[in-house]
Amino acid sequence: MMDQHLHAFEARIAAGEKIEPRDWMPERYRQQLIRMISQHAHSEIVGMLPEGNWITRAPTLRRKMALLAKVQDEAGHGLYLYSAVETLGADREALIQDLLAGKAKYSNVFNYPTLTWADVGVIGWFVDGAAIVNQTMLAKSSYGPYARAMIRICKEEAFHKRQGYEICVTLAQGTPAQRQMLQDAINRWWWPTLMMFGPPDDQSPNSAELLRWKIKRKTNDELRQHFINITVPQVLALGMTLPDPQLRYDEATGNWCIGPIDWDEFWRVIRGYGPCNRERLEARRAAYAEGAWVRAAAQAYARKYATRQTTTVSHA
Numbered sequence: 001m002m003d004q005h006l007h008a009f010e011a012r013i014a015a016g017e018k019i020e021p022r023d024w025m026p027e028r029y030r031q032q033l034i035r036m037i038s039q040h041a042h043s044e045i046v047g048m049l050p051e052g053n054w055i056t057r058a059p060t061l062r063r064k065m066a067l068l069a070k071v072q073d074e075a076g077h078g079l080y081l082y083s084a085v086e087t088l089g090a091d092r093e094a095l096i097q098d099l100l101a102g103k104a105k106y107s108n109v110f111n112y113p114t115l116t117w118a119d120v121g122v123i124g125w126f127v128d129g130a131a132i133v134n135q136t137m138l139a140k141s142s143y144g145p146y147a148r149a150m151i152r153i154c155k156e157e158a159f160h161k162r163q164g165y166e167i168c169v170t171l172a173q174g175t176p177a178q179r180q181m182l183q184d185a186i187n188r189w190w191w192p193t194l195m196m197f198g199p200p201d202d203q204s205p206n207s208a209e210l211l212r213w214k215i216k217r218k219t220n221d222e223l224r225q226h227f228i229n230i231t232v233p234q235v236l237a238l239g240m241t242l243p244d245p246q247l248r249y250d251e252a253t254g255n256w257c258i259g260p261i262d263w264d265e266f267w268r269v270i271r272g273y274g275p276c277n278r279e280r281l282e283a284r285r286a287a288y289a290e291g292a293w294v295r296a297a298a299q300a301y302a303r304k305y306a307t308r309q310t311t312t313v314s315h316a
């Protein structure tokens with residue numbers, strides 16, 4: 001019986017159909033999605049912090065408005081994704097508690113500090129740019145609610161990337177000090193951004209299963225290479241450089257080839273020992289505690305509304 005279900009499920013995947021919440025799915029498929037979507041949701045929420053750090057210090061009102069809107073969008077992305085993960089039967093509150101307890105993973109890249117205004121530009125350009133590459137692929141994922149959330153998120157990320165690149169273009173056309181500030185930010189964010197795509201394919205334990213079930217449609221290394229190929233010319237167009245003495249263009253493949261990535265640093269950061277992991281979780285815990293009254297008020301309102309609905313129905 002189970003085999004029959006699995007066979008039919010895999011035939012649907014092979015035919016390119018979307019799997020919806022009430023459809024039969026293997027338990028591993030459900031668990032993989034809960035793992036991946038919850039980590040993604042946490043990344044959006046924690047990802048508000050590095051740029052949020054600059055809202056009060058944005059150089060102009062226009063920049064402040066754009067940054068506020070961008071950071072708010074990231075909160076919205078987190079909420080779509082927590083909703084998507086609930087369709088799999090996961091409990092949102094339990095997932096959030098795992099994040100606050102330091103048990104859940106979220107993207108490596110948000111554990112680095114934003115030291116100057118240029119970091120805000122480079123995050124929009126590199127980090128949101130990397131997210132677009134990864135999420136455009138996930139918009140074709142086999143799980144319907146995840147794929148649909150990605151479509152909307154990618155549209156918003158495209159705005160974020162332009163917002164970041166515009167900051168960088170302005171700095172690149174500025175004074176020598178502004179150009180240096182931009183170069184330093186590029187140097188700081190390049191390698192952590194490349195790590196966002198996950199470990200190399202031969203060290204990625206989840207990829208085979210995710211690819212088989214078309215949750216992921218491309219491998220970590222394929223997406224990383226695509227991001228490198230589109231980003232290197234943008235860096236060069238600004239007259240900036242990348243912190244990689246081995247970077248070279250390979251005529252035969254049309255790829256920009258990079259030097260080795262420091263994977264020890266990646267594993268250290270995702271295990272909780274990056275420069276800002278502790279600070280990020282402390283900020284999330286404080287925000288959660290300060291928001292307790294909002295959650296209580298919203299729940300009280302929901303209860304009152306539900307009682308009124310029941311009363312209306314029973315009188316009808």
Ligand code: BYC
Binds near residue numbers: 039045108
């Ligand atoms: N960071 O088998 P692998 C944004 C973990 S936010 C931390 O290759 P998989 C934005 C991985 O979880 C967008 N951990 O995993 C927001 C696994 O550990 P577990 C964030 C990572 O799932 C605000 C282990 O390493 N995007 O755009 O096949 C402001 C082995 O990895 C990372 C997403 O979340 C990492 N980078 O592939 C601005 C995209 N990479 O769980 C911007 C959704 C790997 O076995 N996720 N690990 O203990 C994915 O596409 C995939 O899950 C990944 C990893 C490509 C990240």
